[in-house]
Amino acid sequence: MIPRRKKRLAWVISLIVGVAASVALILFALTKNIDLFYTPSEMLEGKGSQKVRPEVGQRLRVGGMVVEGSVQRNPETLEVSFRVTDTGPEVTVLYTGILPDLFREGQGIVAQGVLIEPTVLKATEVLAKHDEEYMPPELAEAMKGIQHVNPNRPDYTGSQPQQSQPKKPGTNP
Amino acid sequence: MWKWLHPYAKGEAAFRLLGLWQPWLAGLAVILVTVGVVWGLAYAPADYQQGDSYRIIFIHVPSAMFAMGAYTGLAITAFIVLVWQIRTAEWAIAAIAPVGAVLTFISLFTGAVWGKPMWGTWWEWDARLTSQLILFFLYVGVLALYYAFNDARTGAKAASILALVGVVNVPIIHFSVYWWNSLHQGATVTRFGETLMPASMKYPLYISILGFMLLTAALIVYRLRNEILKQELHRPWALAQLGVEKHHGV
Numbered sequence: 001m002i003p004r005r006k007k008r009l010a011w012v013i014s015l016i017v018g019v020a021a022s023v024a025l026i027l028f029a030l031t032k033n034i035d036l037f038y039t040p041s042e043m044l045e046g047k048g049s050q051k052v053r054p055e056v057g058q059r060l061r062v063g064g065m066v067v068e069g070s071v072q073r074n075p076e077t078l079e080v081s082f083r084v085t086d087t088g089p090e091v092t093v094l095y096t097g098i099l100p101d102l103f104r105e106g107q108g109i110v111a112q113g114v115l116i117e118p119t120v121l122k123a124t125e126v127l128a129k130h131d132e133e134y135m136p137p138e139l140a141e142a143m144k145g146i147q148h149v150n151p152n153r154p155d156y157t158g159s160q161p162q163q164s165q166p167k168k169p170g171t172n173p
Numbered sequence: 174m175w176k177w178l179h180p181y182a183k184g185e186a187a188f189r190l191l192g193l194w195q196p197w198l199a200g201l202a203v204i205l206v207t208v209g210v211v212w213g214l215a216y217a218p219a220d221y222q223q224g225d226s227y228r229i230i231f232i233h234v235p236s237a238m239f240a241m242g243a244y245t246g247l248a249i250t251a252f253i254v255l256v257w258q259i260r261t262a263e264w265a266i267a268a269i270a271p272v273g274a275v276l277t278f279i280s281l282f283t284g285a286v287w288g289k290p291m292w293g294t295w296w297e298w299d300a301r302l303t304s305q306l307i308l309f310f311l312y313v314g315v316l317a318l319y320y321a322f323n324d325a326r327t328g329a330k331a332a333s334i335l336a337l338v339g340v341v342n343v344p345i346i347h348f349s350v351y352w353w354n355s356l357h358q359g360a361t362v363t364r365f366g367e368t369l370m371p372a373s374m375k376y377p378l379y380i381s382i383l384g385f386m387l388l389t390a391a392l393i394v395y396r397l398r399n400e401i402l403k404q405e406l407h408r409p410w411a412l413a414q415l416g417v418e419k420h421h422g423v
Contacts, residue, residue: 031353
């Protein structure tokens with residue numbers, strides 16, 4: 001290679017290495033800020049190496065699985081409360097509004113809101129997560145033995161007996 | 174290898190070689206995209222959780238993959254531009270960037286359309302979504318820089334530096350869902366040795382991915398040939414290609 005080219009090659013490679021290293025350091029320093037949400041364990045035990053725990057009154061997102069049988073609805077209003085968990089600790093979420101179609105017991109969700117007690121979040125937004133597995137319903141039943149229950153269904157028999165819950169049309173295709 | 178590759182740095186040779194590939198790439202791309210997308214949208218079974226809404230995956234995943242794939246190609250081209258200063262590579266920057274930008278836009282748009290019914294939001298400042306948006310801005314920035322200078326070669330060099338610096342974003346997009354807690358789920362396709370999809374969904378997705386790969390390549394080939402022709406228009410071979418005799422005073 002001619003020396004001029006060799007010099008350019010060295011410049012370009014040092015540019016790439018320099019940028020990659022600085023971006024890696026920035027992302028490493030920002031790790032806990034890039035996370036979209038706290039998991040319930042992180043909320044109770046603290047997050048990262050410094051074990052930072054969120055304070056009451058802080059705006060945050062919490063993400064976890066909806067605990068089976070924890071969904072409680074107020075039959076008169078759109079108020080709903082449920083607990084989310086990951087590996088043990090549970091956090092209660094209070095929410096008023098329409099839940100996304102994928103919201104089910106056992107489903108992963110992300111709730112955004114204000115912490116009103118160390119383990120109670122008053123949510124302004126509830127988002128449903130889904131995983132990277134896709135399969136037809138028959139296969140899901142045969143393989144996993146799980147039948148996902150939608151609490152919006154009229155035949156839903158969760159913790160609270162179904163009262164005159166107004167059924168939203170179009171939620172169960 | 175260099176001896177074999179070197180003649181194609183010349184516009185005319187590259188134009189002819191790409192001309193040989195072009196019909197095959199374009200033909201196969203049209204067939205595979207049609208088969209993959211129609212199979213996925215109309216015949217594949219519905220998902221156990223998401224019903225029919227998941228079907229947008231047959232467009233969302235391939236476009237997102239080759240938005241990143243095209244960027245990797247753009248960065249390699251930028252590397253060649255900066256080190257070897259080959260003019261054909263400079264033109265390739267202008268050929269690749271708009272195709273990649275459109276693919277990135279499609280992935281963001283289909284993602285938003287999918288996110289609204291499933292997650293409950295069009296947009297969330299999630300690591301994966303944000304890094305993909307940055308990819309879109311990188312493409313736009315590369316294009317803006319490319320055309321920002323009166324001297325085309327200066328523009329190509331400036332655009333190449335940005336393209337090369339931006340390549341750190343590509344692994345960040347891919348690993349964002351593993352490094353951080355995110356709303357976006359992990360990868361379905363690139364995890365080896367695990368079945369995250371039954372064959373009835375996997376095959377149309379794979380066909381669609383292959384089709385989008387060839388479509389991306391075909392569009393880049395079309396654009397690059399066009400660009401070569403435009404830049405070499407003062408040369409006799411280019412005029413002959415257009416069926417124009419070079420007269421004095423034209």
